[in-house]
Every structure is written in C-alpha cells, then in structure tokens.
Amino acid sequence: MKGRGVGRRVRPPRELVTGVHTAYDRGLRALHGRRALPRLIYHYCDATALLGILQNRQIWATHTDYLNDEDELASLFKNVANHLGARHSKGSEFLVEQFRQTSEVGATFRRTLIGLGVYVACFSEDGDVLSQWRAYAADGMGFAIGFDPSKLRVLSDHEANLKRMIYGGSAEEQIVTGYFSDFASALAPFASRLHTYGWPETTFESWVQLRISEFLHEVAFECKHPAFHEEREWRIMALRGEVRYRASANRLVPYRVLDMTSAQDEKLMPIEEIVIGPRAPAMESTRVLTYLADSLGYGHSGITFRRSSAPYRK
DSSP: OOOTTGGGOBOOOHHHHHHHHHHHHHHHHHHHTTOOOOSOEEEEEOHHHHHHHHHHOEEEEEEGGGSSOTTTTTHHHHHHHHHHHTTOOTTOHHHHHHHHHHHHHHHHSHHHHHOSOOEEEEEESOSOOHHHHHHHTGGGTSEEEEEOGGGBHHHHTTSEEEEEOBOSHHHHHHHHHHHHHHHHHHHGGGGGGGGGBEETTEEHHHHHHHHHHHHHHHHHTTBOOGGGGGGOEEEEEEOSSOOEEEEETTEEEEEEEEEOOBSSOTTSOOEEEEEEOTTSOHHHHHHHHHHHHHHTTSOSSSSEEEEOOOOOOO
16 A cells, blocks of 8 residues: 555755755765875784785784774764754744654664675774774784875775764754755755655655765764774775685674775885884884885885884883
C-alpha cells in the first residue's frame, strides 16, 4: 500500500531542487576551505612501527571502529540540535525538524548509515605534543615522523583523501549553520507549498532528510569530541585497496595499506624530519637513524633529526 497522500503529491520545482544541491556544494566548499595543507604532518609511533614504515614505505589505515574515540563518527550528530538551537528563524521549523530527525538517527545508527568501510591513518600538525608521545609513541620512547603532505603519491593519485579534524565548537557550528541557512533559503520561496511536494516512490520529507544525511555524513568524517583537540589531527582516509587483518590487543583489526612514497620518487618517502621522543636516548637514536636513512637512500642529511623539547621523565 502506498503511503497516505504520497501518490497525490506533485514534484517540487526545479528551482527548489537546484537550490538544495547548491546548498550542499557550498557546504562542502566551506568544509574543504579549512584544509590548507600544513608544511608537515606527523605520525607518532614506537620504534617497531618506525622501522616498518621506513623499510616498507607504508602506513596502515585502520578501520574507524577500532580507534580510541568511542564517539567516532557520531560526535557531530550529537551536536546538531545545539548548533541550530539559537540560529533558526521563524518559518524554518520544517527544516529544523528534518535536521533533528536525521541527526538522531545518525547518532544512534551511524555505522549502518555511514558504512562499514572507513579506514584512516592518523597524523598531527604538531610534532612535539606530550599527550601524543604518551599515547602513541611508547610513552615517550618513540618517534614522530614528519611527512610533507604536498608530495605524497597516495594523495596526488587520488587513492586517499586528507582531512583536517574539527573538535566541535565554533568551527563545527559554522559549517552546520551555514549549510542550514543555505538549505533554508532554497526552501523559503516555496514554504507554503512544501506539504504538497513529493514523488510516487517517496515523500518530500524523506528526500530532504536524505540530502541532510549526505552532507552531515561528509562532515562527520572530520569531527571529533573536543576532548581530543590537543591532537590537532589530520587524517588520510584510504578510499580503496585490499582489506587486510592484523592481531592487536587480542582483537582482529581490519586495515588497508597506504603507499607513503613521494610522487616524485617511488623509492623514497617525503620525510622531512623525525622527532625523537622525550624519553628516548637522543644521541644513540640520532646516530642509528642517520645510518639507517642513508642505507635506505635518503643520504646522511636527507632527513633532519631532533629531540623533543618536552621535559618528560618516568
């Protein structure tokens, strides 16, 4: 049986549909505008991972379900209502309700809605953050590898995307409310007739929620809880490639391999510097890394080595 009244509805005007798609495009441009590349992005790791990365010229992109943020991909959806709370104007109640319903579903069933195949490798634009040393680099005994993102082959070949994380707050609010305002402007000229629109196979409300869902899912990939703001994180998201598995902490973890070689030289990675952790032996590490880098083709001075300035002991 068809939904009540759906068959009697008329298709929305082309101008309305075009305006909604334009709102989506403008929202994505605002999101992409935040991604001016930093000079370097740093991958924190222990000595075992460092050696594997240098020798294999690869980094593993891990499935997001296995990262350390339990709100992964859901943080944005939980904030949408607050972002819109004081911003919507009279006459936009219909759209506010569609945003509310979409964000509630997204927060609850995010894995089903977003998909099961999101694989990311994590970096920071700061190569010397104490919390990063403690969490990801053997409690300060590890290293931070500084890559030049503008030279990565995996990005120039469009095998992956580089995303800058948003930690709630005003940046996230501006993206959501900007999209909402553009969407509301597209609907405004037709406000008195919205209840008459639809298609034989779906309601206008369902179509609006699908459009909202598409945009919020794109933004959700770049949002984390504010508690992680110190990480200043960038992520490389693997778009394709074979899914492999590794054992970690008694779990089987799916991942994809990222080719980290330079777009100019497939035998080298665009590594500018390696920061030695605050608890690692600086002189010994520098000496060994210099010989290792030379043996791999970087030369004695191709990579800069420096010690962390964090005064961390244990």
